[in-house]
Amino acid sequence: MPTLVLYGHPFSSYTQKVLIALYENATPFEFRCIGPETPEHVTEWRRRWPIGLFPLLVDGERDVVETSIIIEYLQLAHPGPRRLLPVEPLAALEVRFFDRFFDLHVMNMMQRAVGGALSGDPTKRRDGLQLAEEKLELAYAWLETQLAGKTWATGSDFTLADCAAAPSLFYADWTYRIPERYPALRAYRARLLARPSFARAVDEARPYRPNFPLGAPERD
Numbered sequence: 427m428p429t430l431v432l433y434g435h436p437f438s439s440y441t442q443k444v445l446i447a448l449y450e451n452a453t454p455f456e457f458r459c460i461g462p463e464t465p466e467h468v469t470e471w472r473r474r475w476p477i478g479l480f481p482l483l484v485d486g487e488r489d490v491v492e493t494s495i496i497i498e499y500l501q502l503a504h505p506g507p508r509r510l511l512p513v514e515p516l517a518a519l520e521v522r523f524f525d526r527f528f529d530l531h532v533m534n535m536m537q538r539a540v541g542g543a544l545s546g547d548p549t550k551r552r553d554g555l556q557l558a559e560e561k562l563e564l565a566y567a568w569l570e571t572q573l574a575g576k577t578w579a580t581g582s583d584f585t586l587a588d589c590a591a592a593p594s595l596f597y598a599d600w601t602y603r604i605p606e607r608y609p610a611l612r613a614y615r616a617r618l619l620a621r622p623s624f625a626r627a628v629d630e631a632r633p634y635r636p637n638f639p640l641g642a643p644e645r646d
């Protein structure tokens with residue numbers, strides 16, 4: 427029986443970030459989908475984390491929230507063969523920085539556009555998209571300067587930073603397509619999509635694509 431329970435939704439970018447970490451290490455867990463078909467999961471998740479953001483990891487009596495903290499917790503409490511944070515402190519700091527970059531400057535900017543579209547208000551939709559495009563353009567340009575010659579975000583090892591990067595860039599590209607002038611970034615996104623842990627999360631989320639409020643493209 428797995429002791430770990432993950433509350434989330436397969437189509438949610440932040441849920442996918444944690445799923446990647448779990449799949450990378452083949453960590454056993456039970457997934458509890460937060461959705462209209464399972465109101466008991468919604469009630470339990472809200473009771474445990476009234477702030478109302480997911481995913482939430484439950485390990486016995488312990489509730490763990492915030493995806494970066496969840497992934498660090500998994501490494502400490504349920505380590506597997508693949509370290510997602512390096513041992514060396516400065517290398518770990520670099521990984522944490524890229525994790526913050528993807529969450530704050532890619533994932534959250536993409537979510538502004540999605541939130542605007544979900545509001546149903548045409549002005550909010552337009553403003554959300556405009557802001558996302560401006561901010562994603564800045565993020566893409568900077569990432570292009572960072573990724574040349576690297577396999578993963580911080581070098582040759584797949585880390586927490588790549589767990590954050592995969593769903594961020596996946597949905598960001600649907601929101602504001604990565605221009606051809608950023609070939610290193612486009613190639614990095616393609617490598618992330620080919621990574622089995624993320625490919626599995628993408629496949630599991632496929633049935634929910636019609637829910638993408640900006641219109642999911644045919645690619646990927």
Ligand SMILES: N[C@@H](CCC(=O)N[C@@H](CS)C(=O)NCC(=O)O)C(=O)O
Binds near residue numbers: 438478492494
């Ligand atoms: N900083 C949080 C962000 C989590 C987050 O924004 N989750 C989204 C789903 S992808 C959510 O719960 N949205 C529900 C809402 O905003 O009401 C983390 O890393 O866990």
